[in-house]
Amino acid sequence: MKFYGYKRPDGRVGIRNHVLILPASVCASDTTRIVANNVEGAVTFNNQLGCSQVASDQEFTMDVMAGYAANPNVYATVVISLGCENCQMDLVVDAIKKRTNKPLAQFIIQENGGTIKTVERATRAAKDFVQDASLLQKEEFPISELVVGTECGGSDPTSGLASNVLIGEMSDRVVDLGGTSILSETTELIGGEHILARRAKTSEVKARIFEIVHRYEKALQLVGEEVRDGNPSPGNKAGGLTTLEEKSLGCIHKAGHREISAVYDYAKEVTGKEGLVIMDTPGNDPSSVAGMVAGGAQIIVFSTGRGTPTGNPISPVIKITGNKITYGNMSDNIDIDASPLIYGTKTLGQMGDELMKEVQEVASGKVTKAESLGYTEMAIARVCNFV
């Protein structure tokens, strides 16, 4: 199975050809928005962080920024910083260069004479990158070049009956073809960690699965909170999910049946071509997806029960629901209806073929519903309050 993508100078393969206008902190986010609006083919996001963070928080933010710039869907990056933030320009640039050798430009607002002069220079750099990017021709690559991130959001009982089961089938097929599949959302492994641990490739991986689950629960308890206070969410419960364990046991179906070869911390670079892996991310969808995209996922496959329009600035998000009512209500947002699996009108094999075809087509350039509607919302995981 093959797709048409873009070869990057660092050896990886992209399925989009974006120029990223990267805000190093919240204080540069409006500036990157103005620049991205000026240039067709440029993408950006609203970075709420990048300053006044403790070290562990800053590490999350730095890894997402560096990982976004290194994601193979990005041709080149224009970094804009204010100048005085904790995520200093040289730190951000060094972090990007550790991950990739792709084209990079940088502008510091305080050193470039404020908004208008910075916008002028950054716009010109972005425009030049977009023109250079447009010269690149697509080439044929095997599916093994793909890192697929899996996610579930707005879950209900149909997620565990159909959409996550279908994602698991896709995950198995991607792994069997030599690619990489990421299971995420540590809060939604709680109650199912023993099932995943039995599939760990090594005793180290098994220990890491238990470690990330206990670490997450403990981190919330340290500030006097409980993971169950907001999880399952009101929508999960209205849909019929009663406990976090029930939600988790549905969630982990996304990991299919293959052995788990590695566990990554949030937003760290995923090696690729290593089968099924887990990344330690929040259950919160936009920040979990951001972690996997920073890890190098070129494509996200996302299941939902209640329905969501969500997308991502860098990687296309294919959305699936097993809830026939939600598909009927939100077919403008949902790419694939997996409800035939519940009602026995299609087999898992048939729907697996359909989803693999969708992955192949989106990898080759087909626009997802979220892309067509311009959805780019995202968030970055956090440890604690600002300092």
Place this chain on the structure above:
Amino acid sequence: MTNAVIIDNKDTVAVAIEPLKKGTEAEIRMQDGSLKKVTLIDDVPIYHKFATAEMKKGTPVVKYGEHIGVAACDIKPGNHVHEHNVENHRENLDNV
């Protein structure tokens, strides 16, 4: 017509795949394709759970063949099973 499913043979709950009314008979598709019938004693919204076995207060509620919580009161076959009669219970699963 089948209007509910059981995910694992060990489960004590089934999932309604249509809205089901109190007093009607749920026709449940088991994993091996066989059918099981339970008369409902509550209304069950679509995709919600109902009991297929008796669960005494404090005993596990089983779905996916795993514990999803414990019965907060005695639950009879045909009862809607949700927040009103299930409590969270964090088990240590490190050596399961």
